[in-house]
Amino acid sequence: MSTAAAPIPFAARSLTKRFGTRVALRDVSFELAAGELVGIIGPNGAGKTTLLSILAGALAPDEGELSHAGRDAGWVPQKPALYSKLSVAENLRLFARLEKVPDPEAAVARMLEQTGLSDRAGEEVGRLSGGNQQRVNIAIGLLSEPPVLLLDEPSASLDPRQRERLWEFISALGQRGTTVVFSTHNVAEVERYAHRVLLLADGELLFTGTPAELERAVGGDPRDLEAALVGFLHLHGH
Amino acid sequence: MRWLLIKDLQILRRSPLLVGLLIVYPIAIALMIGFALSSPPGKPKVALYNEVPAGRGTINIGNQKLDVAGYASELLNSIQPVKVHSAAQAIAAVRDGQALAAVIIPAALPQQIQTLITQGVGSPTVRLYLNTKDPIEKQFVDQAISSRINTVEQAVSKQVLRVAVNDLQEVLNGGSVEILGQKVPLLGLRNARTIVQGTLATLPRDSPLRAALGQVISFADLAIQGLGFAKPVLGSIGTPLTVQETQLAGRTTPTDTYAAAIAVIVSLMFVTMLLAAGMLAVERSENAYARLVRGLVTPGRLLSEKIVLAGGCATLVTVVMAAFISLFIHLDWSRFELWVLALALGGLAFGALGVAIGAVAREVSAASLMAFLVSLPVAFVALVPASAVSGAIKTVLDVVAFLFPFKAALEAIANAFSGTSPGIGLPLVHLAVLAVVFAGLAALAMRRFAAR
Numbered sequence: 057m058s059t060a061a062a063p064i065p066f067a068a069r070s071l072t073k074r075f076g077t078r079v080a081l082r083d084v085s086f087e088l089a090a091g092e093l094v095g096i097i098g099p100n101g102a103g104k105t106t107l108l109s110i111l112a113g114a115l116a117p118d119e120g121e122l123s124h125a126g127r128d129a130g131w132v133p134q135k136p137a138l139y140s141k142l143s144v145a146e147n148l149r150l151f152a153r154l155e156k157v158p159d160p161e162a163a164v165a166r167m168l169e170q171t172g173l174s175d176r177a178g179e180e181v182g183r184l185s186g187g188n189q190q191r192v193n194i195a196i197g198l199l200s201e202p203p204v205l206l207l208d209e210p211s212a213s214l215d216p217r218q219r220e221r222l223w224e225f226i227s228a229l230g231q232r233g234t235t236v237v238f239s240t241h242n243v244a245e246v247e248r249y250a251h252r253v254l255l256l257a258d259g260e261l262l263f264t265g266t267p268a269e270l271e272r273a274v275g276g277d278p279r280d281l282e283a284a285l286v287g288f289l290h291l292h293g294h
Numbered sequence: 295m296r297w298l299l300i301k302d303l304q305i306l307r308r309s310p311l312l313v314g315l316l317i318v319y320p321i322a323i324a325l326m327i328g329f330a331l332s333s334p335p336g337k338p339k340v341a342l343y344n345e346v347p348a349g350r351g352t353i354n355i356g357n358q359k360l361d362v363a364g365y366a367s368e369l370l371n372s373i374q375p376v377k378v379h380s381a382a383q384a385i386a387a388v389r390d391g392q393a394l395a396a397v398i399i400p401a402a403l404p405q406q407i408q409t410l411i412t413q414g415v416g417s418p419t420v421r422l423y424l425n426t427k428d429p430i431e432k433q434f435v436d437q438a439i440s441s442r443i444n445t446v447e448q449a450v451s452k453q454v455l456r457v458a459v460n461d462l463q464e465v466l467n468g469g470s471v472e473i474l475g476q477k478v479p480l481l482g483l484r485n486a487r488t489i490v491q492g493t494l495a496t497l498p499r500d501s502p503l504r505a506a507l508g509q510v511i512s513f514a515d516l517a518i519q520g521l522g523f524a525k526p527v528l529g530s531i532g533t534p535l536t537v538q539e540t541q542l543a544g545r546t547t548p549t550d551t552y553a554a555a556i557a558v559i560v561s562l563m564f565v566t567m568l569l570a571a572g573m574l575a576v577e578r579s580e581n582a583y584a585r586l587v588r589g590l591v592t593p594g595r596l597l598s599e600k601i602v603l604a605g606g607c608a609t610l611v612t613v614v615m616a617a618f619i620s621l622f623i624h625l626d627w628s629r630f631e632l633w634v635l636a637l638a639l640g641g642l643a644f645g646a647l648g649v650a651i652g653a654v655a656r657e658v659s660a661a662s663l664m665a666f667l668v669s670l671p672v673a674f675v676a677l678v679p680a681s682a683v684s685g686a687i688k689t690v691l692d693v694v695a696f697l698f699p700f701k702a703a704l705e706a707i708a709n710a711f712s713g714t715s716p717g718i719g720l721p722l723v724h725l726a727v728l729a730v731v732f733a734g735l736a737a738l739a740m741r742r743f744a745a746r
Contacts, residue, residue: 113589114584114585114587131585133584135581136581137580137585138580139576139580141304141305141308141309142301142304142305142308146301153297154298155590180308
C-alpha cells in the first residue's frame with residue numbers, strides 16, 4: 057500500500073488532555089492527507105479514544121490545537137450513538153437536520169442506499185443486530201459528507217462477514233477522497249487497510265509511519281506486525 | 295430545539311408503558327393525598343352501654359329536674375355505635391375488635407351528680423375502655439370521646455347554673471316552690487324588705503324594735519344588691535369566654551381547594567422531575583450526548599429542551615387533572631389562565647431540578663430513582679405544618695422548603711384555584727428564580743459529569 061496524496065490542512069498540534077492528575081494525551085501532533093486511511097493502535101489506556109474524541113470536538117484538549125472545528129469531521133463513536141426507539145430513517149433524519157445538511161431527505165436516502173439499509177429504514181434501531189446498528193452509526197457520521205471520518209474501533213462488535221463488508225465500505229470512502237482515521241486492537245486490520253499507523257502508548261505518540269516502516273523499525277519478522285508492535289513498545293519501555 | 299423536541303416526543307410515544315406509569319402513578323399518589331386531606335375522619339366504632347335504668351336518669355336541682363342519662367346519650371353524635379346489651383358485652387366488643395372503644399355509663403351516675411350538686415362531694419365517673427393497637431388511632435378515638443364528654447359536662451353545668459340562677463331570682467323577688475306536689479308561695483327578699491319597712495313606719499319613735507328592724511332592712515338592702523350581681527356573674531360562668539376570630543395573615547384557601555392544589559402539585563412534581571431527569575439521562579445512556587454537543591447542540595440548549603419538554607407535558611397532564619378535579623371540588627374557572635401560568639412556571643422549576651438530577655446520573659433508571667428520592671422529601675418538607683415542629687426545626691424546614699419549588703408552586707396554584715390570599719405574584723417570581731438557579735446547577739453538573 058502506498059501513502060496517499062499531499063497533506064491537507066487538517067492537523068493536530070501538541071494535543072494534551074488530563075483527567076484529574078492522569079495525563080491521557082501528551083503533546084500529540086500529526087497531519088492527515090486527503091483519502092488517507094490512518095490506523096491508531098496501542099495498548100488499552102493508550103489514549104486512542106481520547107484522541108479521536110478531541111479530533112471530533114466531543115472533548116476539548118487542555119493544551120494544543122486543531123486546524124479544524126470538531127464538527128467538520130464525521131465521528132463514529134465506539135458504542136453506537138443512536139436512539140433505539142427511533143427508526144433507522146428517523147435517526148438519520150434527526151442528525152441530518154441537526155447537522156443542517158442542505159437536503160436532509162436526500163442525505164437520508166443516500167446513506168440508506170450506501171449502507172444497504174433501505175429495506176430496514178422504518179425499523180426501530182433497537183431491534184437491529186449489532187452489525188446493522190454499527191452501519192447506522194457510521195451512516196450518521198457520513199451524513200454531511202465530511203472530508204474526514206473518525207471511527208473508534210468500528211469493527212469491534214462485528215462478525216467476520218460484517219467486518220469484511222465494513223472495510224470494503226471504508227476503503228471505498230478512501231478511494232473517493234475521504235480521509236479515514238480509525239482506532240483498533242486488531243493489528244491485522246491495520247496491516248491490511250491502513251496507509252499509515254499512529255502508535256500511542258500512555259498518551260504519547262511513539263510512532264507514525266506505514267505498517268512496513270513500523271516492522272522495519274523493530275527489525276523483526278517483516279510479515280508479523282503484531283510482533284513488531286509488541287517489540288516496539290518493549291523497546292520504548294511500555 | 296424543535297428537532298430534539300420532536301425526537302423526544304417520538305420516543306415517548308413509543309414508550310407507552312413508561313408514559314402510562316409516569317402519568318398514572320403520580321396521579322394515583324396525588325389523588326390519595328387529596329382524598330386523605332379533604333375527607334374528614336370517620337366516626338369511630340364505639341360500644342355504648344347505659345346502665346342507668348329507664349326513668350332513673352333524672353336529678354333534682356331546686357325545683358327542676360335534669361335528665362343526665364339523656365345528656366350522656368349525646369355521645370352518639372360523635373361515634374358509630376355498636377349495639378350491646380350489657381357492660382360485659384361492651385367490653386367484649388372492644389376485646390374482639392368489633393369496637394375501638396366502649397363507654398359505660400354507670401347506674402349510679404345520676405346519684406353521683408346529685409350528691410356533687412347538693413353536697414359538693416364525689417366525682418361522677420363514666421367508664422371508657424380502649425383497645426387500639428395503632429397509637430394514632432388511639433389518640434383519635436380518645437379525643438373524639440373526650441371532646442364529646444366535655445360537651446356533655448358543659449351542658450350539665452350550664453343547666454345546673456341556670457337552675458341555680460332561677461332559684462336565686464326567686465329568693466330575691468319571690469315566686470313559688472313545689473313541696474310534696476303542692477305549690478307553696480315564696481315571699482322573696484325584696485317583698486320581705488317592703489313588709490319590714492312598712493312595719494317600721496308604724497312603730498312609735500321610741501319603740502325598742504326600731505333599731506333591730508333597721509338592721510334587718512340594712513341587711514336586706516345589702517343582700518338584694520349582692521344577689522342582683524349574682525345573676526350576671528353566674529350566667530357568665532356558663533360561657534366564660536367568647537372567641538372572636540379575625541384572620542390577619544396566612545392562608546384563607548378552602549380546605550378542599552387546598553387539598554386539590556396539593557394533589558395537582560404532587561403530580562406536577564413527579565411527572566416533571568421523572569421526565570426531565572429520565573429524558574436527559576437517555577441522551578447519555580444511548581451514547582448520543584457526546585455526538586450532540588460536538589457542535590450540533592449546545593449543552594444549554596439541550597437542557598432547555600428537556601426542561602420545556604418535561605414542564606410542557608406535566609403542565610398538560612395537570613391542567614387536565616385539575617379540570618377533572620373541578621367536577622368534584624369548586625375551582626375558580628374564571629382564573630384558568632392563572633392555573634396554566636402557575637402550572638407552567640412550576641413545571642419549569644421542577645423541570646430544571648429534574649435535569650440537574652439527570653445531569654448527574656448516567657442511566658435512565660438511576661436518574662429516575664434519584665428524581666423519585668429527591669421528590670419525596672421536597673414535598674414532605676413543604677407540607678409539614680408550622681405548628682407541628684419547634685422553632686429551630688421550623689426555621690430549617692422553612693429554609694429547605696424555600697430552596698425547592700414545591701411550596702412556591704403550591705401557593706401559586708392554591709391562589710390560582712381560589713383567588714384567596716396569599717397572592718400569586720411572589721410565588722410565580724420565586725418559581726422563575728428557582729428555574730434559573732436549578733438550570734444553572736444542571737449546566738454545571740453537565741460540565742462536571744457528562745464528559746465522563
